[in-house]
Amino acid sequence: MSSKEGERCLDESPTTLSPAKENLEAREKAVTGQVIEKINQAGAGNLIIFPPEIIVEILSYCDTKDKKNMRCVSKWCFNVVSSASKDLISLFGFYTIKDINDDNYCDILEVLTNTMRRSYGLDVKLNLQFFTCEISCIQMKEMLTVCKENIISLGIQLSDKNDYSEILLEPDLELTNVQRLDISFREIDTSLCVHKNITEAILARYGDKLEHLGVKYLELPKNTVLQVPHLSQLKSLSLDYVDENIVRSFVDSIVKENITHLSLRCYTDDMGNLDNLKFPKLEYLKLGSIAGESALALIKFNKDTITTLILEVIKFEHIGDVNIPFQFREVDIGNVNIPNLEHLELIGNYREDIALSFIISNMYTITKLLLAMVDFRNASLPVVEMPRLKCLYLRYFKDEISELMVMKAFGRKITELWMFDRKRNTYVRKSTNKLISMKKKALALKVYNS
Structure with missing residues (x-):
């Protein structure tokens, strides 16, 4: 045998197995696969x-x-x-972290760092909320720097104590993947011009990336126009405690066809002409502290697409002349039919007829109903058949009788009852036994003329 043939035999021998050995390995692999x-x-x-x-x-x-x-x-x-x-x-893959402060900062940062080091770390998405103003600028900058590629949502409250706005504008610290941004100016007492400059600078840097933008407590000097860049990707807009001029600046900068979520709360009652506030894909509408006429106009412009409607302290009646006590201007609600409405929240001391107008007009589509402080005074409150209503939330009713009246009127077919717990500051679901018991009490109410 030649030397070349010998070398070839030596090279091949380690990988050449007998049929019996091949069958044994195949069986072992099959068994291992079955076990796994x-x-x-x-x-x-x-x-x-x-x-x-x-x-x-x-x-x-x-x-x-x-x-x-x-x-x-x-x-x-x-x-x-x-x-x-x-x-x-x-x-x-989405982690929401709230109440970040100096005391828990080190623990939170350690957990985030370890999470992002894992094999799936690059897919971790973070929603960081800095609304307590209890974390130093140094620590906030460190956390944002470590997590900057993973942050897709950020909530921040600007304050005079810690100038967080400078951190958001630093050239070497850009949140490249941020999609949602909420900013509150509540803790800033400096000049209104500073509010304008900060807002414009932050929006100039991040505006074209955002799918959601929330702005709270933003005030501007009179006759000042906020320069808002084109927010081409925006789908959700929330403006709380701002005036109508700021609302106009943002509405003019968005693509109305993209907006699915809208939340407005204004300093002033009258929002003026609302002809351009038509959003073809609007699903979620939350309105607070505005005049009833303005609220109704927005609802009717967008009624065909709305599935969630939240009305918080809407002024359907208010003083018409401050010099004449107890003179009210009442808004005629009428029939407010919203064809696809599933979720309705009425928060405020609304008159019974106003609340009933919204409920009865949409009683066949509503699946979730939240009532807080609604003024149901009439002992002969009608029974409203709501075949799809499953979840009923109640808050700030004066006594159990008032709650039972509401249940008898609207909640005969509900499967979930949620009551507000003041100590825990949240809604708590009642047990099935408690729900059955309250239903029986509601049906037995003698004050009802159903």
């Missing part, structure tokens, strides 16, 4: 028989807390829930 598959599927239960599209449909009936709990059941559940749809992939 069983481990991955452990805890799947009966869900494993369903195709992915059915599982997605099942998950659509679960709220966020249920989905998070399901991910903890097993590795299979973790994988299927996390990847069942693009919305869920986005949901579980």
